[in-house]
Amino acid sequence: MFPIEKYHYAESVKDAVQALAADGQSKIIAGGTDVLVRLHGGNADYGSLIDINGLGELKEIRMDREGSICIGSLATFTEIMEHELIRKHVPVIAESLATIGGPQVRNCGTMGGNICNGAVSADSACAALIHEFDLVIESPAGERVESINGFHTGPGRTILQKGDLLKYFCIRPDNYKGFSAVYHKYAMRGAMDIATIGSGAAVKMNGDIVETLKLAFTVAAPTPIRCRNAEKAMENKTITEESLQTMANALEEDVMPRTSWRASKEFRLHLIRTLAKKVIRQAVENQGGSC
């Protein structure tokens, strides 16, 4: 038996939000692939649960009238990866989610959980950052929209407040149209592993010139991060060994990797420089640019 002390099965989004606000200790349970692991380990922080699995509306994946792609917070990794809209318009999301765990975990785990649990290594975080996800959140005060930029505030921490429930992610057309994007996960095993470093790039080319670059990393700082210095260094440049090196140097201002049992700070820095070049080259090639 899981050590669950209090359990509420939410009947509606409103009901979930009220229950979350009423009990400051309560946590949301969605796919359960993190929460139940923590409960299995006896973590008392997860003793009070609000179960949102009855909220079918949060599973929806669709395109709205403005051309934004909306992904429900309760859609599983597998459902997202296999969805036609995702494969056609934002394939880097499918590529990223395919690197998570194994099939059984992907059949249950959700992108809502992957982002909201604040994991520094979240495999969906690079895609979220380079496509600049909007997060549509319900709270007792009503609905509001937050950007993924600034959403993560520390390891396991986000801006979410008591009573907040993420309903869906929204990707506006100007954040995906015309971009090609790539994710590369460096891990010790080919599957069922946490990223040592995760790296994502989205580029928009004008001929051979990089018009826009969006570069993001996981495990390179206390939160998943966008790399503004590296992006600026690459803007309006062609892809050459020299311009990539300038970008890699600028990148050191953006990142703050640390030593852990998985890898040393020095090795992580090496990976960050190497992977940045790799994902940028790949994204440019995918758009038909030369490099």
Place this chain on the structure above:
Amino acid sequence: MQSMDIKLTINTKKYEMTVDVRKSLMDLLRELGYTSVKHGCGVGECGACTVLVDDIAIDSCLYLATWANNTEIRTTEGECRDGKLSPVQDAYVEEGAVQCGFCTPGLIMTTTSFLEKNKGKELTREEIKRGHAGNLCRCTGYQTIINAVETASKNG
């Protein structure tokens, strides 16, 4: 503690019962006698507890029993019909893909859903490996298991 009334089908047999909300689907299935569902790691790494919920492979150790309400569960016991093994089970025997056997029921269910999902598709060994990444086997070294999936894919 709270409990919930649920209805579910396990290997075509219908059940109605009241379950404790703290119970995993793995514990529920084992209590009902479906002991092919193994308690391995308990944290979704080994896949020994894999069952199909509405034909989707999940780790039943990381799945609340109440979530199985209004679903159809398949375990390895049910794959055997009229005393005859399923093509997947048969292939595991034929290829010698079973040693100690603890991981086998979970692997059988993963292979079953993997092949149903990829029906008619030519599968590479790499694709088979990726499709079975959520199941650990400490005996075989996996080669015979991959052989079994290939054989079942041809015979299915």
